[in-house]
Amino acid sequence: MEFRNKEHSLPVKMAVVKGLKVQLFGHSFVKRLKDYIQNDSSQRHDLNLQANALVQYSGFPGATVKELRRHLEVVSDFSPDILVLIIGTIDIYNSDVTPESVARDIENLIDTLLFVIGVGKVIVLQVLHRHVGSVISYKISSRRGLVQCTY
Numbered sequence: 001m002e003f004r005n006k007e008h009s010l011p012v013k014m015a016v017v018k019g020l021k022v023q024l025f026g027h028s029f030v031k032r033l034k035d036y037i038q039n040d041s042s043q044r045h046d047l048n049l050q051a052n053a054l055v056q057y058s059g060f061p062g063a064t065v066k067e068l069r070r071h072l073e074v075v076s077d078f079s080p081d082i083l084v085l086i087i088g089t090i091d092i093y094n095s096d097v098t099p100e101s102v103a104r105d106i107e108n109l110i111d112t113l114l115f116v117i118g119v120g121k122v123i124v125l126q127v128l129h130r131h132v133g134s135v136i137s138y139k140i141s142s143r144r145g146l147v148q149c150t151y
Helices: 028-039 065-078 099-117 133-142
Strands: 003-006 011-013 023-028 054-059 082-086 121-124
Touching: 023 028, 023 065, 028 054, 054 065, 065 099, 082 099, 099 121
Parallel strands: 023 054, 023 082, 082 121
Antiparallel strands: 003 011
């Protein structure tokens, strides 16, 4: 970027500082987190990251891992350095799916994010519990070890 110095009319080069771009992407938890932060003045939208961090919250209530694929344009448009996936809770509460199939869907989504869209790093949060229940708790616990990425 170039600016003119008023005193000498010589161009002055200034570095453009690029901040870290972080995107939270997932189901309704992301939307509720954003709403909470916006309504509590003691919370910081940038999650206390470095000074120039830009954080975007992209939450889609009720979205399964497969349904989130329909919203990948918000990821490609923002082009984050780091993407935090908050997904899987909706899927794991569906009695028709197995932890293994949810893990495969998450792995496929991660591959798309890294190698097609070009996200720098992807972080997957563990599946969040909604209700206490032995079958659901077992499904979530058994799924935790299934998705392990070493990209």
